[in-house]
Amino acid sequence: MRLLFDARYIRTDFHDGISRYSAELAAAVAGGAAARGVEVVFLIHDEAQRALLPEGARALRIHAPTSVREPFTALLLNRYRPDALFSPMQTIGVLGRRFGVILTLHDTIYYRHRTPPRNLPWYVRVGWRLFHLSYVPQRLTLNAADLVATVSETSAAEFARVRLTKRPVIVVPNAPQRLGDLLPAGVRVEPGADNLVYMGSFMGYKNVATLIRAMAELPGRTLHLLSRISPDRRAELERLVDGRGGAVRFHNGVTDAEYAGLLAERAVLVSASLDEGYGLPVAEALALGVPAVVTDMPIFREVAGDGALYAPGTDAAAFAAAVRAIDDPERRDALIAAGSAHIARFSWQRSADVLLDALDRLPRRR
Secondary structure, three states, rough: OOEEOOOOOOOOOOOOHHHHHHHHHHHHHHHHHHOOOEEOOOOOOOOOHHHOOOOOOOOEEEOOOOOHHHHHHHHHHHHHOOOEEEEEOOOOOOOOOOOOOEOOHHHHHHHHHOOOOOOHHHHHHHHHHHOOOOOOOHHHHOOOEEEEEEOOHHHHHHHOOOOOOOOOEEEOOOOOOHHHHHHOOOOEEEEEEEEEEEEOOOOHOHHHHHHHHHHHHHHOOOOOOOOOOHHHHHHHHOOOOOOOOOOEEEEEOOOOOHHHHOEEEEEEEEEEOOOOOHHHHHHHHHOOOOOEEEOOOHHHHHHHHHHHHEEEEOHHHHHHHHHEEHOOOOOHHHHHHHHHHOOOOHHHHHHHHHHHHHHHOOOOOO
């Protein structure tokens, strides 16, 4: 079987969520494909992406996913006689295809928060907003596939609730990157709750304001806000800081190694987000042996299990109380043990196995 794996979403500057999902899953699929008699060819649009593929991987260069040619991609790919195509997104054109297709929709968050990524061309941003005004365009898109993949049971349940597709839905889970590999030799995670680490954007629904307000009740501790932030948004959030409470530090972007180092230093991962597609930073923290304090909602429960303490998203006092609870060594050790056991169920190899198993369910169109 010849599988085309759409690797065009792998970024060559830094990984965002889709990029990391694509790169990690690509590596795991490449590692397990040969044993199943699957030949994998990766689709790229930038020669620099070849260096981010598994060693020795075959690649086919085509147009970018934002190209005006994207709706007609299947007509181009037919000539290579693939048996199947997997894309980590759902926007690749499948009109006129002569092969099986698995498309991916990670979540439905953009139906509730329609602001598109700012790095997209203006015409794509306009189309993005129009696309998410109704479920109808998404239904048409997903129903053009043979199978639909998503990254969590929570998302799969949401698809069913809104009747998003008639196609079978498979869960090809996200998985944490191995932050422990990025720590300097000899450095180990030091347990504690002196540092609160937030990794994520500063969009309104991320609700960073609750974390800052919680610091008023956490003197002597520091909230580390790691991501890049605009000057205007930073000034807006700085006005919420209570000088009598804990410190709030804006890092304005960190490397993965710096991220790992901050989590390793008596830290707890925090998120008061009111909506999430997955919550990868939570998974990464648990995999490193760091507990979390997060909003009580289904996706965080799925990702963290008993490895986190939960609080209402808008209750700053409850977040502060949960952080203080982690000062108890016995409570903290139990959280870490539960989190490590829970997150061990998620691995890229397991996700690759789910995807490769799904190929047998595709119709043979070649």
